[in-house]
Amino acid sequence: MADKGYLPKEKIKEFVEALGKDAAVYAPCLEGDTIIFRQYTPDKEISLDRPANTPPKGAIYPQCETLLSFEFKKDAATPQKMDVELKANTDFPKAVVFGGRPCDAKGFTVIDRVFVNTDTADPYYKKRRENTTIVTKCCNGPYAGCFCVGVGGGPASREGSDVVMTEVEGGYYLEAVTDKGKAVMSLPMIQDGSSYEAKAKQANEKATAAVRNPFPADAKISPELFDSGDFWERVVDKCLSCGACTFLCPTCYCFNITDEQAITTGERIRSWDSCMFQHFTLETSGHNPRPAKYKRFRNRVGHKFAYYPEKYDGAIACTGCGRCIRYCPVSVDISEIVGYLKDPKADPKQWAADKKDAKN
Amino acid sequence: MSTQKLKEIIKQVLPDVETVICWQEGFDKLNVTPIFITSPEQVDQVVWNPLCAQNLAGYLPSQKKKVAVAVKGCDSRTIVQYMQEGLIDRDNVVIIGIPCKGIVSKKKVQKAIGNEPVEDVTFTDGSIKVKTPSGEKTLSLADVCPTKCTSCQFPTPIVYDQLTADAIKSDKPAESVYADVVELEGKTLEERKAYFASQFDKCIRCYACRNACPMCVCQDSCIAETRDPHWITQKNSLDEKVMFHMIHALHLAGRCVECGECERVCPMEIPVAKLKKKINKEMKDLFDYTPGVNPEDKPPMYTFNVDEAKIKEHKL
Ligand code: SF4
Numbered sequence: 323m324a325d326k327g328y329l330p331k332e333k334i335k336e337f338v339e340a341l342g343k344d345a346a347v348y349a350p351c352l353e354g355d356t357i358i359f360r361q362y363t364p365d366k367e368i369s370l371d372r373p374a375n376t377p378p379k380g381a382i383y384p385q386c387e388t389l390l391s392f393e394f395k396k397d398a399a400t401p402q403k404m405d406v407e408l409k410a411n412t413d414f415p416k417a418v419v420f421g422g423r424p425c426d427a428k429g430f431t432v433i434d435r436v437f438v439n440t441d442t443a444d445p446y447y448k449k450r451r452e453n454t455t456i457v458t459k460c461c462n463g464p465y466a467g468c469f470c471v472g473v474g475g476g477p478a479s480r481e482g483s484d485v486v487m488t489e490v491e492g493g494y495y496l497e498a499v500t501d502k503g504k505a506v507m508s509l510p511m512i513q514d515g516s517s518y519e520a521k522a523k524q525a526n527e528k529a530t531a532a533v534r535n536p537f538p539a540d541a542k543i544s545p546e547l548f549d550s551g552d553f554w555e556r557v558v559d560k561c562l563s564c565g566a567c568t569f570l571c572p573t574c575y576c577f578n579i580t581d582e583q584a585i586t587t588g589e590r591i592r593s594w595d596s597c598m599f600q601h602f603t604l605e606t607s608g609h610n611p612r613p614a615k616y617k618r619f620r621n622r623v624g625h626k627f628a629y630y631p632e633k634y635d636g637a638i639a640c641t642g643c644g645r646c647i648r649y650c651p652v653s654v655d656i657s658e659i660v661g662y663l664k665d666p667k668a669d670p671k672q673w674a675a676d677k678k679d680a681k682n
Numbered sequence: 683m684s685t686q687k688l689k690e691i692i693k694q695v696l697p698d699v700e701t702v703i704c705w706q707e708g709f710d711k712l713n714v715t716p717i718f719i720t721s722p723e724q725v726d727q728v729v730w731n732p733l734c735a736q737n738l739a740g741y742l743p744s745q746k747k748k749v750a751v752a753v754k755g756c757d758s759r760t761i762v763q764y765m766q767e768g769l770i771d772r773d774n775v776v777i778i779g780i781p782c783k784g785i786v787s788k789k790k791v792q793k794a795i796g797n798e799p800v801e802d803v804t805f806t807d808g809s810i811k812v813k814t815p816s817g818e819k820t821l822s823l824a825d826v827c828p829t830k831c832t833s834c835q836f837p838t839p840i841v842y843d844q845l846t847a848d849a850i851k852s853d854k855p856a857e858s859v860y861a862d863v864v865e866l867e868g869k870t871l872e873e874r875k876a877y878f879a880s881q882f883d884k885c886i887r888c889y890a891c892r893n894a895c896p897m898c899v900c901q902d903s904c905i906a907e908t909r910d911p912h913w914i915t916q917k918n919s920l921d922e923k924v925m926f927h928m929i930h931a932l933h934l935a936g937r938c939v940e941c942g943e944c945e946r947v948c949p950m951e952i953p954v955a956k957l958k959k960k961i962n963k964e965m966k967d968l969f970d971y972t973p974g975v976n977p978e979d980k981p982p983m984y985t986f987n988v989d990e991a992k993i994k995e996h997k998l
């Protein structure tokens with residue numbers, strides 16, 4: 323099987339439909355002005371013009387998923403006794419994530435460390451992940467907020483992808499990254515790509531050079547500044563505690579589990595949660611370990627840039643996709659905040675409440 | 683320009699308040715972001731231009747001390763409504779009013795420039811010039827303004843303590859305010875259902891619309907998320923999404939100040955303000971009440987009259 327190929331632009335639809343022969347294809351579809359990953363059907367319009375509003379995360383880790391369904395049943399022999407019947411399903415069809423960006427594909431690798439590469443793997447995520455082939459479109463350049471290069475990725479990064487496609491004249495140069503990807507290359511509409519390889523490499527390099535890099539290389543987070551309540555209060559005073567930044571993030575994986583029951587039947591569902599919500603980790607007792615907005619915000623930044631790297635050999639749980647910046651209602655910029663934390667001259671005193679002006 | 687005047691006013695009021703809430707440049711030239719000013723050195727960062735879309739009045743109820751806030755004409759309706767509902771202490775707020783000739787919708791600009799990254803933005807009277815890697819594009823402000831500006835009735839703040847420029851009067855007909863609602867009303871029930879279903883289907887229940895809404899006062903106790911009462915599940919089905927939006931819309935009946943924040947902030951580009959405008963239009967017909975225009979008014983849902991002039995049932 324070849325690991326390089328070329329796909330003319332006009333064959334995209336045919337390609338996607340071929341991928342969909344024995345799999346559910348999730349593709350960025352245009353709905354009004356919004357681009358959303360949807361399960362592709364021929365009535366939908368695929369758009370590769372810009373990164374989708376949502377990452378493709380939901381294709382493998384749905385926003386809401388039934389872990390099990392249950393039904394209370396009377397026991398015929400002893401009528402005063404109730405039995406509960408449980409059903410769980412992890413029999414997921416094969417799937418393809420088509421047209422995500424390198425930051426989106428890398429997002430899955432962040433979640434893999436938590437849900438797959440552990441002794442207590444999550445059967446739902448793991449099964450879907452194994453069943454999914456990821457065909458990624460490299461970016462021609464950065465979009466508002468993007469900083470993938472600053473977190474070790476890039477507009478042509480291969481991490482997490484099975485196939486990467488680079489836009490070249492008249493179509494896309496395809497490169498298989500894994501064996502799963504090589505299988506894709508045998509589809510009939512894929513032509514010989516060797517004459518496009520050099521051009522694609524050039525395009526990748528140009529795109530990579532155009533991405534900003536907001537942190538000094540290898541800089542460490544200042545523990546003193548990280549512990550400063552004044553700093554956090556100051557940088558999040560404008561935040562509205564909504565879930566846009568986390569729900570649009572390709573790496574956020576926090577969830578909530580609720581039983582949604584109607585009389586005798588119901589489902590135990592897992593749905594995305596957000597550390598930006600006030601009731602995140604609110605305990606039944608009423609105690610909330612993160613009662614203040616700044617403490618929850620610190621959790622978001624800390625999780626991605628401090629706690630996760632500590633646990634997983636320095637890997638950062640942010641792929642720099644820029645969505646949380648681009649779509650934040652009040653333009654909170656996580657790269658700016660991490661930039662302050664990684665500034666070698668970071669000094670918590672500058673952020674002290676009585677010296678608030680020192681920030682500027 | 684009124685930016686200079688705005689900065690002067692901020693410097694002047696700063697000693698009397700804890701914080702001045704205004705706008706500054708954001709992460710790129712197309713974005714502005716709030717600035718919470720506590721010292722004179724910060725004042726230089728203040729900007730005022732058509733990108734200053736955010737309604738900063740929404741921060742007022744959560745402020746503990748005396749603050750000053752910069753508001754456009756439409757934003758001031760939020761303050762008026764807060765006064766009607768007793769949500770702020772007027773003596774603790776210094777209102778810096780900005781007579782406004784219209785703002786731009788960032789989403790419309792981005793669409794017009796093909797979502798390229800923005801290198802620079804400049805304004806000339808009536809237009810915005812945007813520089814991107816593939817060149818410069820000049821757009822007429824009228825083409826990229828949010829819907830609310832096309833029918834703006836209050837370009838000058840209704841309440842203020844200081845004004846950054848001479849007051850201006852609206853040149854838009856009053857009927858234009860609900861033009862989009864009237865258009866929607868002209869469609870059949872099936873068409874309207876299909877329209878809202880296709881829009882709300884995109885919702886990711888991030889609650890940005892709710893949290894950005896200055897009149898959404900429940901916020902963290904919203905019944906869209908409570909388990910008790912358990913009115914909505916956490917499923918992401920269309921039914922649940924619509925239910926959440928119905929709750930938001932109904933809780934805003936006769937309270938929505940039509941600032942458009944809910945719609946501005948929606949990352950999925952859903953026209954969420956439409957439902958609320960429709961209800962406001964009904965409230966106007968029924969109670970002859972427009973939210974956020976007169977501090978002395980009482981919101982209709984805050985009063986109970988046995989006889990309502992326009993509600994026939996009571997006269998049976
Ligand atoms: S999207 Fe912005 S406003 Fe909303 S929680 Fe995230 S940082 Fe705060």
Ligand code: SF4
Pocket residue numbers: 567570571572573574626639640641642643644645646647656
């Ligand atoms: S934290 Fe922001 S920039 Fe980083 S991956 Fe998540 S959404 Fe993208």
Ligand code: SF4
Pocket residue numbers: 754755756757782783784785830831832834835836837838
């Ligand atoms: S509605 Fe009026 S006051 Fe508000 S931004 Fe538009 S023009 Fe300015």
Ligand code: SF4
Pocket residue numbers: 894895896897898934937938939940941942943944945955958
């Ligand atoms: S519902 Fe929308 S338009 Fe109305 S007050 Fe709230 S944010 Fe503003």
Ligand code: SF4
Pocket residue numbers: 884885886887888889890891892947948949950951952954
């Ligand atoms: S901001 Fe948009 S996506 Fe988020 S909850 Fe509101 S309507 Fe849904």
